[in-house]
Amino acid sequence: MVSQAVVNAFAVVGALLSLPLLLRFLGFIWLYFLRPTMIHRYVHGGYPYAVITGATDGIGRAVASELYTRGFNLILHGRNEKKMQKVVQELLHLRDPSAQGVVRYFIADATKPGHDFEKMLEPFKDLNITLVIHNVGGSNGVQPEKLDERPEEYIHNLVRWNALFPLLLTRVLLPQLRRSAKHGPVLVQFVGSLASDISPPRLPIYAASKRFLEALVRGLDNDEQNFGPPTGVRFTYLAVGPVHTASMPQKPGLNTPTSEQFARAIVQRTGCGRRRVAPYAMHAVSTFVVGGLGERTVDYYTAQEMKTLIDVYAKGE
Ligand SMILES: NC(=O)c1ccc[n+]([C@@H]2O[C@H](COP(=O)([O-])OP(=O)(O)OC[C@H]3O[C@@H](n4cnc5c(N)ncnc54)[C@H](OP(=O)(O)O)[C@@H]3O)[C@@H](O)[C@H]2O)c1
Ligand SMILES: *[C@@H]1O[C@H](CO)[C@@H](O)[C@H](O)[C@H]1NC(C)=O
Numbered sequence: 001m002v003s004q005a006v007v008n009a010f011a012v013v014g015a016l017l018s019l020p021l022l023l024r025f026l027g028f029i030w031l032y033f034l035r036p037t038m039i040h041r042y043v044h045g046g047y048p049y050a051v052i053t054g055a056t057d058g059i060g061r062a063v064a065s066e067l068y069t070r071g072f073n074l075i076l077h078g079r080n081e082k083k084m085q086k087v088v089q090e091l092l093h094l095r096d097p098s099a100q101g102v103v104r105y106f107i108a109d110a111t112k113p114g115h116d117f118e119k120m121l122e123p124f125k126d127l128n129i130t131l132v133i134h135n136v137g138g139s140n141g142v143q144p145e146k147l148d149e150r151p152e153e154y155i156h157n158l159v160r161w162n163a164l165f166p167l168l169l170t171r172v173l174l175p176q177l178r179r180s181a182k183h184g185p186v187l188v189q190f191v192g193s194l195a196s197d198i199s200p201p202r203l204p205i206y207a208a209s210k211r212f213l214e215a216l217v218r219g220l221d222n223d224e225q226n227f228g229p230p231t232g233v234r235f236t237y238l239a240v241g242p243v244h245t246a247s248m249p250q251k252p253g254l255n256t257p258t259s260e261q262f263a264r265a266i267v268q269r270t271g272c273g274r275r276r277v278a279p280y281a282m283h284a285v286s287t288f289v290v291g292g293l294g295e296r297t298v299d300y301y302t303a304q305e306m307k308t309l310i311d312v313y314a315k316g317e
Pocket of ligand 1 (some may be wrong): 053054055057059060061077078079080108109110111112135136139161192193241242243244245246247
């Protein structure tokens with residue numbers, strides 16, 4: 001006979017153990033279904049600007065449209081000036097002429113060394129920048145080569161593209177961001193990848209470059225918030241799963257939003273106060289499931305999936 005006291009004790013322990021899970025679930029419902037967007041809070045001061053890198057296609061371009069229609073002026077970055085001018089023209093048509101904002105841009109190949117970031121941002125140095133979306137980056141698809149089959153230059157390019165370009169851009173922008181933060185909230189968001197959580201085979205450099213951003217976000221946020229008087233400049237790492245874009249051939253579906261759907265999700269989650277957030281609800285669910293499965297299982301299935309993906313990319317080229 002188990003006494004009632006023991007049963008009660010187990011019930012209490014069970015309830016306590018499930019409490020974190022319950023809180024997490026409630027946090028999920030709040031973040032993705034109930035919380036109103038805070039994006040308007042970043043439209044403050046005289047002529048607020050958002051900076052978006054890699055803004056001529058995919059996620060970056062969709063985020064640019066979303067922010068422009070919500071009243072931001074834009075400073076866009078791309079590598080192809082012709083394509084950029086087309087994007088700027090299309091954006092300007094999104095708002096009626098009486099409410100038209102300003103869309104400016106700069107051009108730089110993020111994989112290349114030797115940029116003069118100060119000079120690059122000189123034309124924008126008096127502007128009130130309140131939001132930065134470091135979106136540029138990528139993995140060049142998924143290829144079969146291992147690390148020792150890559151030239152050194154390839155590795156430098158990949159790390160510059162995903163990690164150093166956003167880092168060095170942030171370095172030059174910081175004083176200006178602190179200035180804007182005197183009038184209202186300022187946020188710097190880095191587009192990361194769920195690949196960095198699981199480091200799939202054949203993508204270790206890409207995964208590591210995105211992990212770099214996650215560590216950077218926490219460190220920079222600590223720098224600005226917890227060492228001396230808070231400056232008000234905040235940082236967020238965006239945990240991004242599959243999104244259907246030019247560089248991602250997977251078809252749109254429940255777990256794979258279009259760039260437009262994903263851009264709306266970024267805007268919805270902006271300013272939620274988390275240092276790491278998956279803008280898209282299904283990507284948060286994936287992270288949760290992956291966390292519960294254990295590393296061995298995840299690694300096994302990821303390796304199978306990578307074989308399929310390598311074939312998909314090989315056929316697409
Ligand atoms: N799509 C996904 O499934 C997925 C998943 C996880 C994370 N992400 C991350 O999301 C971000 C955007 O990805 P996306 O799928 O939207 O890519 P995308 O459709 O290929 O667009 C990338 C944008 O960046 C620009 N760009 C590319 N390489 C550049 C370079 N070397 N220098 C300057 N600009 C460059 C492109 O310019 P052009 O227009 O001239 O090509 C374009 O504007 C990346 O950081 C990626 O790692 C994507
Ligand atoms: C930036 O915002 C401040 C505060 O609202 C304003 O006084 C200043 O004129 C703005 N600067 C520009 C260049 O718009």
